[in-house]
Amino acid sequence: ETGVTQSPTHLIKTRGQQVTLRCSSQSGHNTVSWYQQALGQGPQFIFQYYREEENGRGNFPPRFSGLQFPNYSSELNVNALELDDSALYLCASSLAGREPNSPLHFGNGTRLTVT
């Protein structure tokens, strides 16, 4: 059983640039959620994708956008990067969809540094 994989593991960008983070979900999982974890904080929900459609969004501006592909992999795109976007970005897959009790399975994250 293949777990959740994220790429790249580390990334350094300059303020104002755009970034794309990628996630491959665990085999058999149809739902992907993205979280932002600032240093010393708990993960904050960005959005969730189920069957290629956004299925809930947290308190993040529109410059945070995403996609889910037919194979359930996903991308997180962030435009016009700001210094406060520096964080660990976590992807999690699940069988959730409309089932909230399905646990999330997390990848190891992408560490984004904005300078």
Added chain:
Amino acid sequence: AQSVTQLDSQVPVFEEAPVELRCNYSSSVSVYLFWYVQYPNQGLQLLLKYLSGSTLVKGINGFEAEFNKSQTSFHLRKPSVHISDTAEYFCAVITNQGGKLIFGQGTELSVKP
């Protein structure tokens, strides 16, 4: 809206001692509760979950947690910790109607020899 409060940001403890990491939640509807562990430079790993039924749930690595509805708490316990338990622990809640999984701020467990 739901919220999660982890009452201790850091818990230092000696090896083989018992430990309790405290978690309180707030919600106007029924919830599902989870504990996750995060080792350095890694993602989160599920320790245990409470969905329904028995209020005492057992998880991996010898951890257990007790759901207390009247006190809206879900404290995590282990009777004897190991050095390898040193990590960040997160309590999380989601309502039974769906929505987003909400995490607490985390508790750093530091096990010393």
